[in-house]
Amino acid sequence: MYLETDIIKRNNVRFFGNGEVTLLLAHGFGCDQRMWDHLIPYLENDYKIVLFDYVGCGQSDLSAFDKKRYSKLCGYAKDVEEICDALELSNIIFIGHSVSGTIGMHAAIERPGLINKLIMICPSPCFLNVPPDYMGGFEKQDLEELINLMDKNYLGWANYFAPIVMGKGNDDAFTQELENSFCSTDPGYAKPFAKATFFADDRYLLPKLGTPTLILQSQDDSLASVEVGRYMNKAIEHSELIVLEAKGHCLHMTTPEQVACAIGEFLG
Amino acid sequence: MNQVEFDHFPCLLLVSHIETTHLLTCNTYAESFLGLQSIDGSFGINDMLSKASLIFYESYLKPILLSNGMCKEVQLTLLTHTGERVPAVAHITLKEAALYWAIYPAQERDKLYQELVSARENLEAKTEELTRLTRLDPLTSLLNRRALTADLNKIITLIKRKYVPVCLVLIDIDFFKPINDNFGHEYGDEVLIKLAAVLKGVVRESDLVARWGGEEFLLVLYNANVDDAFSYCDRIHEAVRDIDLPDNKHLTVSIGIANVKQEDISDSEVISKNIHVADSALYIAKKSGRNQTQLVS
Missing domain, CATH: 3.30.450.20 (PAS domain)
Structure with a gap:
C-alpha cells in the first residue's frame, strides 16, 4: 500500500558508497542506523551502503507503526523486503546486528534471490532458555522485567523529548536531543520490538536457511553466547562461525576494524 | 580528594x-x-x-x-x-x-515509578477500550457509520496516491419490517446479528464491514473490481439463504454496488456520491423484485 518514495521516507533510508556490491546494514533492538557509524568508514570505499531504521525506531515515520505487524519479527523482515523492492535491489549482502540476524533470515527465506549472503553480528535465534537442549541465556521473568525497566526509563527520560514535543526554538538543542535519543525507549514502539525480539524462538528457521551465512560472535557476550553461535553454525548448512578476539555485544561499535576485516574476507 | x-x-x-x-x-x-x-x-x-x-x-x-x-x-x-x-x-x-x-x-523512587507505570497502563487500556467502543455498533459489533466513514477516508487518501479499485456494497434486508412485526424486535435483532456474522465471514481482512443504520449494511471491498464485487455478493446471497425464518422462509437481501472510479477520487464528495450511487442501485434491486444485486453504470 506504500509507494517507493514513501518507503524511503518511512524507513529513513540512506544510501551511499562505492562498488558493485550492495550491503544493507540492519540495526538491532534498542537503537537505530547510527549504530553503524563506527563501521561505515571501513566499508564505504568498497561497497554501496544502504542504511535504514525499522519503523518505530530512530527517525522512521512513527505514523506507519502497525502494532500487529511489528509484534512479530516477520513484520520487521517485511520492512527489509519493501526497502529492497523500493530501491530495486536483489542479491544483496545483508548485515544484521543481534536480532537483525534473525530478521535477515526471515527475509532470506521468504524472498529467495533477495539476499545473496547473510552476515550476522552477535545473533541469537532465541534469547530464552529452553531446557534441556538450548540455553539462550534468559528466563521469561527476566524479559518481563526488561519491559518494566524500559517503561521506567522512559519516564526518567521523558524530559529529553520535551524540546521536540514543544517545537524547539534552538536548532543546536534540537540536534542535541536527537543525538541523545538515538536509543529511544518510547514504550509504544520499543515494547513491541522488545517482545518480538526476546520472546521469539526462531530456531526452526535455521535448517531452512540456504543462504551462505557468516556468524560473528564475541568471546564474551552476555546476550549471545559462543554456545548460541555454535548452535546456529551447526543448524545453518552453509554457515561459517568466527569468534572474534573481542568482548561485548556491540562488536561493530567497539571493534569495527576486526568486524570489517571478517566481512571483507567472507565476501572475498 | x-x-x-x-x-x-x-x-x-x-x-x-x-x-x-x-x-x-x-x-x-x-x-x-x-x-x-x-x-x-x-x-x-x-x-x-x-x-x-x-x-x-x-x-x-x-x-x-x-x-x-x-x-x-x-x-x-x-x-x-x-x-x-x-x-x-x-x-x-x-x-x-x-x-x-x-x-x-x-x-x-522506584515504587513511585511503578505507580506511574501502572496508572499509565490503566489509562491506556481504558482509552483503547473506549476508542474501540466508539467505533463499534453495540448490537452486531461491526464498525459503526462514523468509524467506517473515517476508515474509508483513509483508503481514499491512499488510493489518491496509487489507484487501487475499491467497491462499495450497500446491503438491505428484504422485508425486515414484517420480520420485526411478526416475530418481535428481539428476533429482528437476532437476524441482524446473524447477518453480521455472515458478512464478516465473506470479506477479507483488508475490507471494511459496517452496520450503516437500521437494517442496512455497508461493505468496502479493497482492491476489488466490479466482477469481484458481484462474486462477493453472490456468496452473500447464498450464505444469507441459510438464515431460516420461523415461517419456513429464508432471509434474503438486496444489494447495490458502486465502484469508486479513478477519475472521481479527487472529488471532495467522493464518499457521499458513491454511497448515493450504491443506494440508487439498491433501490433498483428492490424495485426489480429484491434478493438480487444491482449496479448503476
Whole structure:
C-alpha cells in the first residue's frame, strides 16, 4: 500500500558508497542506523551502503507503526523486503546486528534471490532458555522485567523529548536531543520490538536457511553466547562461525576494524 | 580528594572497563553493598546487574555511552551480595576505556515509578477500550457509520496516491419490517446479528464491514473490481439463504454496488456520491423484485 518514495521516507533510508556490491546494514533492538557509524568508514570505499531504521525506531515515520505487524519479527523482515523492492535491489549482502540476524533470515527465506549472503553480528535465534537442549541465556521473568525497566526509563527520560514535543526554538538543542535519543525507549514502539525480539524462538528457521551465512560472535557476550553461535553454525548448512578476539555485544561499535576485516574476507 | 573521602559518599562509586566489563576500583559503600572482599579483576558489572538490566545495558546504555560518552538517570536493578534485588538510579560517563558509575539505590523512587507505570497502563487500556467502543455498533459489533466513514477516508487518501479499485456494497434486508412485526424486535435483532456474522465471514481482512443504520449494511471491498464485487455478493446471497425464518422462509437481501472510479477520487464528495450511487442501485434491486444485486453504470 506504500509507494517507493514513501518507503524511503518511512524507513529513513540512506544510501551511499562505492562498488558493485550492495550491503544493507540492519540495526538491532534498542537503537537505530547510527549504530553503524563506527563501521561505515571501513566499508564505504568498497561497497554501496544502504542504511535504514525499522519503523518505530530512530527517525522512521512513527505514523506507519502497525502494532500487529511489528509484534512479530516477520513484520520487521517485511520492512527489509519493501526497502529492497523500493530501491530495486536483489542479491544483496545483508548485515544484521543481534536480532537483525534473525530478521535477515526471515527475509532470506521468504524472498529467495533477495539476499545473496547473510552476515550476522552477535545473533541469537532465541534469547530464552529452553531446557534441556538450548540455553539462550534468559528466563521469561527476566524479559518481563526488561519491559518494566524500559517503561521506567522512559519516564526518567521523558524530559529529553520535551524540546521536540514543544517545537524547539534552538536548532543546536534540537540536534542535541536527537543525538541523545538515538536509543529511544518510547514504550509504544520499543515494547513491541522488545517482545518480538526476546520472546521469539526462531530456531526452526535455521535448517531452512540456504543462504551462505557468516556468524560473528564475541568471546564474551552476555546476550549471545559462543554456545548460541555454535548452535546456529551447526543448524545453518552453509554457515561459517568466527569468534572474534573481542568482548561485548556491540562488536561493530567497539571493534569495527576486526568486524570489517571478517566481512571483507567472507565476501572475498 | 583521596580515597578515604570518596568512601564517605553514601552511594556506589565505581569504575569498570568498557570492554571486559571488569570492575577496576570502587568506594567502600559499593564494596559492602556488593559484598566484595577485594577487587581482583574477577568481578564484573554482569555480576551486579539483574539479567534485564544487563540487556538494557547492552541494548541502550552501551551504544549511547560509545556515541555520546554519557548516560543520565538510568533506572537499573542491582543485585546485592545476598542476592537481593535493589532498584537504583545511575549516572554513567565514559572516559577512554573506563566507565565511571555513580549509583544511588532508589527503592522509594522506584515504587513511585511503578505507580506511574501502572496508572499509565490503566489509562491506556481504558482509552483503547473506549476508542474501540466508539467505533463499534453495540448490537452486531461491526464498525459503526462514523468509524467506517473515517476508515474509508483513509483508503481514499491512499488510493489518491496509487489507484487501487475499491467497491462499495450497500446491503438491505428484504422485508425486515414484517420480520420485526411478526416475530418481535428481539428476533429482528437476532437476524441482524446473524447477518453480521455472515458478512464478516465473506470479506477479507483488508475490507471494511459496517452496520450503516437500521437494517442496512455497508461493505468496502479493497482492491476489488466490479466482477469481484458481484462474486462477493453472490456468496452473500447464498450464505444469507441459510438464515431460516420461523415461517419456513429464508432471509434474503438486496444489494447495490458502486465502484469508486479513478477519475472521481479527487472529488471532495467522493464518499457521499458513491454511497448515493450504491443506494440508487439498491433501490433498483428492490424495485426489480429484491434478493438480487444491482449496479448503476
